Amino acid sequence: SNEVWIPHAHDDSTSSAVLCPGQENMNCADSLSDVANWIDHEGPYFGTTITVGDCSTPTS
Numbered sequence: 001s002n003e004v005w006i007p008h009a010h011d012d013s014t015s016s017a018v019l020c021p022g023q024e025n026m027n028c029a030d031s032l033s034d035v036a037n038w039i040d041h042e043g044p045y046f047g048t049t050i051t052v053g054d055c056s057t058p059t060s
Contacts, residue, residue, distance in 0.1 A: 005029045006045055
C-alpha cells in the first residue's frame with residue numbers, strides 16, 4: 001500500500017498531494033515531528049474540512 005501526503009494542506013485549497021511508497025514513509029508525513037495536534041488534521045483538504053460531530057443524515 002502507499003501513503004498520500006498533502007505537505008502544504010494549510011497553504012491553500014489547491015495544494016498538491018504526493019504519493020509515497022509504503023506506509024509511514026520517512027520522506028512524507030513521518031518526516032514531521034511526533035507532536036500532533038488534532039487541529040492540524042482538520043484540513044481543508046482539497047476543499048473538504050474534516051471534523052468530529054454528528055454525521056448522521058437528518059430525517060424529515
